[in-house]
Amino acid sequence: xxxxQSPITDQRKALVIAPSWIGDTIMAQPLFARLHAKxxxxxxxxxxxxxxxxxxxxxxxxxxxxxxxxxxxxxxxKPRWRLARQLAASNYDAVYVLPNSxxxxxxxxxxxxxKRIGFTGESRYGLINVRHHLDKTALPLMVERFAILxxxxxxxxxxxxxxxxIRSTVTDQQKTLAELAIARLERIAAFCPGAxxxxxxxxxxxxxxxxxxxxxxxxxxxxLFGSPKDHAVAEEISQLAPGLCRNLCGTTSLDxxxxxxxxxxxxxxxxxxxxxxxxxxxxPLVTLYGSSSPGFTPPLSDQADILSLKLDCSxxxxxxxxxxxxxxxxxxxxxxxxxxxxxxxxx
Numbered sequence: 327x328x329x330x331q332s333p334i335t336d337q338r339k340a341l342v343i344a345p346s347w348i349g350d351t352i353m354a355q356p357l358f359a360r361l362h363a364k365x366x367x368x369x370x371x372x373x374x375x376x377x378x379x380x381x382x383x384x385x386x387x388x389x390x391x392x393x394x395x396x397x398x399x400x401x402x403x404k405p406r407w408r409l410a411r412q413l414a415a416s417n418y419d420a421v422y423v424l425p426n427s428x429x430x431x432x433x434x435x436x437x438x439x440x441k442r443i444g445f446t447g448e449s450r451y452g453l454i455n456v457r458h459h460l461d462k463t464a465l466p467l468m469v470e471r472f473a474i475l476x477x478x479x480x481x482x483x484x485x486x487x488x489x490x491x492i493r494s495t496v497t498d499q500q501k502t503l504a505e506l507a508i509a510r511l512e513r514i515a516a517f518c519p520g521a522x523x524x525x526x527x528x529x530x531x532x533x534x535x536x537x538x539x540x541x542x543x544x545x546x547x548x549x550l551f552g553s554p555k556d557h558a559v560a561e562e563i564s565q566l567a568p569g570l571c572r573n574l575c576g577t578t579s580l581d582x583x584x585x586x587x588x589x590x591x592x593x594x595x596x597x598x599x600x601x602x603x604x605x606x607x608x609x610p611l612v613t614l615y616g617s618s619s620p621g622f623t624p625p626l627s628d629q630a631d632i633l634s635l636k637l638d639c640s641x642x643x644x645x646x647x648x649x650x651x652x653x654x655x656x657x658x659x660x661x662x663x664x665x666x667x668x669x670x671x672x673x
Contacts, residue, residue, distance in 0.1 A: 353602065
């Protein structure tokens with residue numbers, strides 16, 4: 327086992343252990359671009375859960391996406407060993423382990439990949455042998471914490487960091503429209519009313535419905551995006567704004583949602599994975615923050631506006647409002663958000 331703390335200077339083939347969240351995976355893309363800049367001709371593959379694989383497949387830097395079949399919390403030693411044997415045959419020079427968990431470092435270690443790069447995380451001495459020690463003050467943003475892994479441990483982070491970018495071509499978009507039998511409309515406002523983390527990050531359905539009415543009066547068709555879990559709240563919005571919304575939650579794949587969002591003239595999102603999708607396809611974006619903070623994972627785009635009331639009780643980072651009132655989002659009124667939408671559209 328090597329404890330050499332210097333990354334391989336000439337990497338021809340490397341692997342990324344991807345995060346388990348869509349937004350986190352998108353924020354890793356600047357790291358991938360830096361690795362290619364440092365190692366011309368690099369083949370960079372990714373081991374990823376299938377629910378985040380579509381965004382990796384839309385990154386120019388990623389050659390192959392390998393399925394990681396493990397759910398949250400699963401140790402699964404024997405299946406991890408079998409996967410490690412598969413990866414060992416690929417002869418990777420290095421692996422970048424982006425999650426900080428112990429489990430995420432097991433397969434690269436079992437595979438015998440010579441350089442295993444990441445943060446020390448959950449006491450991963452030995453599993454990670456090119457160890458970065460996290461200084462949260464020096465690296466407040468998640469995109470910075472990923473990007474530093476391209477450097478030698480202890481090095482300063484070169485700036486600026488370019489914004490994440492994922493691909494949605496006209497051909498991709500036309501294919502998605504045909505698959506879903508959807509016509510491309512003149513003005514589209516995309517709403518993403520869900521947030522996987524919990525209800526304390528979700529702007530109220532009644533507010534989304536009021537915003538839909540106001541944007542529809544300005545000629546916008548309203549498309550609602552999200553997972554099957556978000557279908558019910560999207561249906562509530564549709565019923566509160568009769569005839570104005572198309573509920574696509576749970577009816578599209580992630581890559582289809584990505585293409586449709588890439589066509590939108592305006593996107594209104596909670597702090598969610600789809601917010602980062604909208605930023606990465608460079609759409610005009612208004613983001614709504616309640617229990618969470620844009621100080622760690624903001625939308626990384628020059629076309630994004632962030633709305634937060636910054637109440638004394640927020641950010642609390644709770645899944646549900648601990649005070650029971652959700653004022654951080656309820657008091658973020660449709661008037662405030664509509665004004666922000668008009669200003670973003672004007673820009």
